[in-house]
Amino acid sequence: MEITPLTISFAIFAIFALGGGLGVVVSRNLLHAALYLILALFGIAGLFITLEAPFLAVVQILVYVGAISILITITIMVTRRVMGVTESVNRQWPIAALGALLLFGILGFTIVSLFGGQTVAQDVPPDMIERLGQAFASPYGYLLPFEVASILLLAAMIGAIVVARE
């Protein structure tokens, strides 16, 4: 494992992602959990950059960090209870932790045994973004999922406005 800038940045972004994820599920203060979530999302955007998908990285920052995190933070601030600090985990947390560890064990074992040692990656074509755009617009490509996603977003917008109205 040679030390290249790619490896160093991968390590940094992986630490952000995993550290942030741990902070979200463990943190007692809810606002700190939101901050850790933002850290995790930044780390994942960095991982996208190391995977040579820059379009996904900026969309991640634009959508997740720039919009969803702000939604979550505002919701936390609006629904804060003024009374004392309550427990952050419920009664079944040992079983949940056990289940999560077990799941990670199974997944990890499967991953290492199936995909171990695969280091060779193909070259990314230089016109990836044009291909994405054409795939979005061509009927033999992803036009139908694109339109369905638009209708889904419209329904979600209307639903959120109706549900959260006074």
Place this chain on the structure above:
Amino acid sequence: MIPLEWYLIIAALLFCMGMYGILARRNAVAILMSIELVLNAVNINLVAFWRYGTTELVNGQMFAIIVFAVAAAEAAVGLGLIISIYRNRQTVIAEDINLLKW
């Protein structure tokens, strides 16, 4: 080059952390944040497999983009629901929202 399994292990770790968060946290907003973690883990998985397998096709990135859209929609509706519940029941602790329990 970074081995594929490192990306997959990171994705699996995030997925399991998110699952622990969904099952163990009391606050509904914290549960929603853990759901976002799970969705992001899936995204890393998709893009990692795209990069180490089929970079000629757009399927990997396309799936990830649709997951972005769905996650945004779900977060918006979920947070709207949480705010509405807070207005009616003055609580967002998941255990206390138990009117439909027998």
Place this chain on the structure above:
Amino acid sequence: MADIFTTIGEWTRRLLENLGASDLVIDLVFGVLGSLTIIFFLLTLALFIIWIERKLVGRIQNRIGPNRVGPWGLFQNVADVVKLLTKEIIIPTGADLIPFMLAPVISVASVFLIWGAIPFARSAVGTTVAIGALYIIAVSSLGILAVLMAGWSSNNKYALLGAFRAVAMLVSYEVPIILTLLVPVMLSGTLNVNAIVEQQSVWYFFMAPLAGIIFYIGSHAEAARAPFDMLEAESEIVAGYQTEYGGMAFAMFYLAEFLHAFTISALAAIFFFGGWRGPFALQVPTLGIVYFFIKTFAIYLFNVWVRGTLPRLRIDQVMSFCWKFLVPLTLVLLVGMILVDKIAQTFIPGYAVAGGFVDLLLRTAALLIVNVVVGLLALGMVVRQGRRERERLAAAEVAPIERPAASVAK
């Protein structure tokens, strides 16, 4: 001398290679040197810009502006910086320390990061990512995060309220900005910022003036400049999300705000006014940076004029202007332009989408007509709505005033 940037770059690279540095170290040194150059240049420019703004706004308001410290008040900003440096950063009790300290840093960072993708000349860009335009928007959305963090970590309900209103406005105006930024992207067929500038043989402002105007208005709202500066209006909510900040932390917010105003002028210059393009800019890249700064400063002076002249809008006026006027207008404009462009491409021979000045004239004419038609329609609807409002108000006012006026007129 014609291409000063490439010359300096090559000279530095040869120097480093002679010193025996590997490729990796050379790239690292170039990256660090480039970033430091841009940062220091912007910081020095900020002093000058703030001076221009204060003098001009003073003159618009029929007063002189700073004129004590140095000739024509040029060193006023230096004095301000020294004052802010020596003031204490008061941390309120109960404030969350890490977000409180991080918020000004993220605010400044989000502005400086934009300059990494802006092309100063043909061969002087920080980085030519293939997704430049989207990167710029994503990075400016980081500033919204800083506002939110500042508001909540101050442990002050007025700061929190101010932050909520600020975030509502900033997030809403991202929609018209992204939609109008789609226009240069669509016209040039690429997200790469340097390629967008290179394709502007005809400035995109002449092809799509309405899109340029909407982008300009939207970016004013993004930078929280007048007439959208109710975030920090002192008569409104103390200082909004910046209430609890003093000393260097406040200086960073102040710096970020003025630099953001300059940055949006630079963005408007790049996307709609041809960036570094001008006479002989393609052959002599050094001239590019001169044209770029002339355009940016011209637009910035217009910014200052707008700020000094227009009154402040209320938050509900701001929101309804965005969602009820700008977003539908932008969508209609976008769809109209795309339709006309594609139909003309299929049916009109000799309709070029790329090329020199003369080739693009047909396209310019077609898209200009679309813009003017949509703009006149929108203006007509607004005028008619205004007339109806006035008539409704006049009809509602006649009844109550009638009785006393009738008795007086007798």
